[in-house]
Amino acid sequence: MKISTVGIVGAGQMGNGIAHVFALSGYQVLLNDIAQEGLDKAMATIRKNLDRQVSKKTISQGDMDATLARITTTLALEDLGQCDLVIEAATEREEIKNAIFEKLQPHLKPTTILTSNTSSISITRLASRTDRPEKFMGFHFMNPVPVMQLVELIRGIATDEATYQTLLSVVESLGKISASAEDFPGFIVNRILVPMINEAVYTLYEGVGSVTSIDQSLKLGANQPMGPLELADFIGLDTCLAIMNVLYDGLADTKYRPCPLLTKYVEAGWLGRKTKRGFYDYRGETPVPTR
Numbered sequence: 001m002k003i004s005t006v007g008i009v010g011a012g013q014m015g016n017g018i019a020h021v022f023a024l025s026g027y028q029v030l031l032n033d034i035a036q037e038g039l040d041k042a043m044a045t046i047r048k049n050l051d052r053q054v055s056k057k058t059i060s061q062g063d064m065d066a067t068l069a070r071i072t073t074t075l076a077l078e079d080l081g082q083c084d085l086v087i088e089a090a091t092e093r094e095e096i097k098n099a100i101f102e103k104l105q106p107h108l109k110p111t112t113i114l115t116s117n118t119s120s121i122s123i124t125r126l127a128s129r130t131d132r133p134e135k136f137m138g139f140h141f142m143n144p145v146p147v148m149q150l151v152e153l154i155r156g157i158a159t160d161e162a163t164y165q166t167l168l169s170v171v172e173s174l175g176k177i178s179a180s181a182e183d184f185p186g187f188i189v190n191r192i193l194v195p196m197i198n199e200a201v202y203t204l205y206e207g208v209g210s211v212t213s214i215d216q217s218l219k220l221g222a223n224q225p226m227g228p229l230e231l232a233d234f235i236g237l238d239t240c241l242a243i244m245n246v247l248y249d250g251l252a253d254t255k256y257r258p259c260p261l262l263t264k265y266v267e268a269g270w271l272g273r274k275t276k277r278g279f280y281d282y283r284g285e286t287p288v289p290t291r
């Protein structure tokens, strides 16, 4: 099936990155969020990231202008009804995602492919609540979307071959690489990555190391581009905790127990970079460890 128009629900850090790469690749994009402030912030971020690409000469000023012209923002979810493909990238909470699909469904064309950028939630379960489980898939981009090459493709139990093949070619058209994962909690990347982050939080909680020594150890000792606590702040501590809870509940194994310190940070509203405080405090010139 030919995809020309793409609707994106949720204009947070993932939604804006997904809008950026689709529009840059020539797709018409409709970006939706519940708050105008979220849409304005997303457009400012897209502009900043495109500007950086222009100054590095990876794209031209003309490419940037054309990309921005291909993105329309809207607060009305029903405006996404005529899109060929919808990507839900709202907050990692199942009830929020279900409510979005329920509200959107009556406005969709019968042929629209519906996807979720969820980091961990069962695609089969999300699909079963929609009117089109055969045209529903997990479409998992990595953060930051304009930089990371991988996109995980997750088929639910009912997803048909045509839907899978369409998304395979969409990923190719974006110049990215797909990896297929089975529909189990956290899929591949987060099944491995987020327990590592959780273990880093336990290492901090138990006093084995400070924020700085833990991050430095993994950067200089294991060649990771970001330390695990820096990465947790980058992903969002709410999202990390939500993923651990899905792993813990879905796999019923205590080895996935979320670290109580991670829960405490989320309870404080210290969600990482997006709230300017997490394992580091980002309110000043340079990040300062909070422990």
Ligand SMILES: CC(=O)CC(=O)SCCNC(=O)CCNC(=O)[C@H](O)C(C)(C)COP(=O)(O)OP(=O)(O)OC[C@H]1O[C@@H](n2cnc3c(N)ncnc32)[C@H](O)[C@@H]1OP(=O)(O)O
Residues within 6 Å of the ligand: 049, 052, 056, 058, 118, 119, 141, 142, 143, 144, 145, 146, 147, 148, 189, 190, 193, 225, 226, 231, 235, 239
């Ligand atoms: C939770 C989930 O469900 C799944 C996930 O996404 S898990 C998270 C996966 N992501 C990661 O693990 C990211 C780990 N971190 C990194 O790879 C790197 O630190 C990073 C790419 C983010 C930044 O790299 P860096 O070397 O520290 O910084 P910097 O030199 O400024 O950036 C490298 C490149 O990325 C670009 N870049 C960085 N952040 C960007 C952004 N937000 N948007 C667009 N481009 C960006 C820079 O322009 C630069 O481009 P060039 O190579 O063309 O020069």
Ligand SMILES: NC(=O)C1=CN([C@@H]2O[C@H](COP(=O)(O)OP(=O)(O)OC[C@H]3O[C@@H](n4cnc5c(N)ncnc54)[C@H](OP(=O)(O)O)[C@@H]3O)[C@@H](O)[C@H]2O)C=CC1
Residues within 6 Å of the ligand: 009, 010, 011, 012, 013, 014, 015, 032, 033, 034, 035, 038, 089, 090, 091, 092, 093, 096, 100, 117, 118, 119, 120, 140, 141, 142, 143, 234, 235, 236, 239, 274
């Ligand atoms: N962070 C990461 O590294 C990655 C995250 N993901 C997944 O992507 C999804 C989004 O994550 P991320 O972008 O980080 O989260 P953010 O918190 O940055 O963004 C979520 C956005 O969705 C908005 N939103 C909430 N409810 C609705 C709704 N009903 N309709 C429309 N928009 C809504 C939020 O608005 P408001 O702020 O007003 O609530 C916010 O703007 C999650 O499922 C996450 O697991 C996938 C890969 C990587």
